[in-house]
Amino acid sequence: MKELIRQTVQDAIDTKQIFFAAYEDLIETCAQQMAATLEAGGKLLLFGNGGSAADCQHIAAEFVNRFQMERKPLPAIALTCDTSIITSIGNDYSFDEIFSKQVQALGHKNDMAIGISTSGNSPNVIRAAAVAKDQGLTLIGFSGAGGKLRQISDIAFCVDSPVTARIQEVHITLGHILCDLSERILFHAQ
Template sequence: MSLQKFTPLIQTTVADSIQVKQSFFDTHLDAVETCARKIADTLTAGGKLLLFGNGGSAADCQHIAAEFINRFAMERPPLPAIALTCDTSVLTSIGNDYSFDDIFLKQIQALGRPGDLAIAISTSGNSPNVIRAAEEARKMGLFVVGFSGTAGQLQELSDIPFCVHSPVTARIQETHILLAHILCDLTERILFA
């Protein structure tokens, strides 16, 4: 059995990831700064962040919430952020009694308040449970930030849409988490530097 060399594949993947991120940030610099300032204003005014998404995006929600609650790069007070992807009893009871499409919607109704900020993540931009929750968040007076891929409904429902133009889900997710880290970093600097 011969050993296959994966070096060219690794190099191509890294180059593609860098290119997608570079292209995204080249076209979204102003929106990133605007979003960080909106997050800081939301938190200063006593609002909180509510994050929701499926699969890898659910994990990203938990990761981002942890960065705000604990700390990102500096020692500072905790900031209020809730990943709506964590409570399995809530998720499974809503999914069982109503519909999987309602798992984030009902949590937005229960926990969201005007002045809060929702971060909705869907690489397709069309996940029904994310779309329903984003629609409800807007109706309730929450500010909606959407992380998505190239297309989908989420960009139309978002006050600030962050659309990553790539056909590859992994490249979209990699860009989303870099975006989230930058937003955390900027928010800390705005509030505490």
């Protein structure tokens, strides 16, 4: 058991080190665009399934409440939270439409959409991403190594790992870093 623990921790460390070394410049660019979106009155719309849905809620909470500093709330909405909307769309249309209809209703050209899918191919994430692009939102994709999300995103963060848990661990760390950098840019902190 101890060897399994050590190996899991080492795999997590290795995956993060490889990812963040490869994406350092793009993360900085994304944080600047995110801060510019928020400063211009735009909002963040986040969507994903399962663990990625939880990540959406977690990241949105960091923006709306606070992350590292006391500051005014920043507008972010996890489209994974309203069970009445999700179940009515799923019932009346399809589970594949649960995020796209919300992006249609809530998304504006000055907003940013963040789609999270470890496979990069979740049909409801891809449909929402396509709607976001059609409506002129900037699309940020968090995915695994491949998939359609990578291809259609304006900024794509792809974790090169076959293990869902390692991908999700990188995604939440990435979300934390983007929130931290955005706060620092917006509120002139070092």
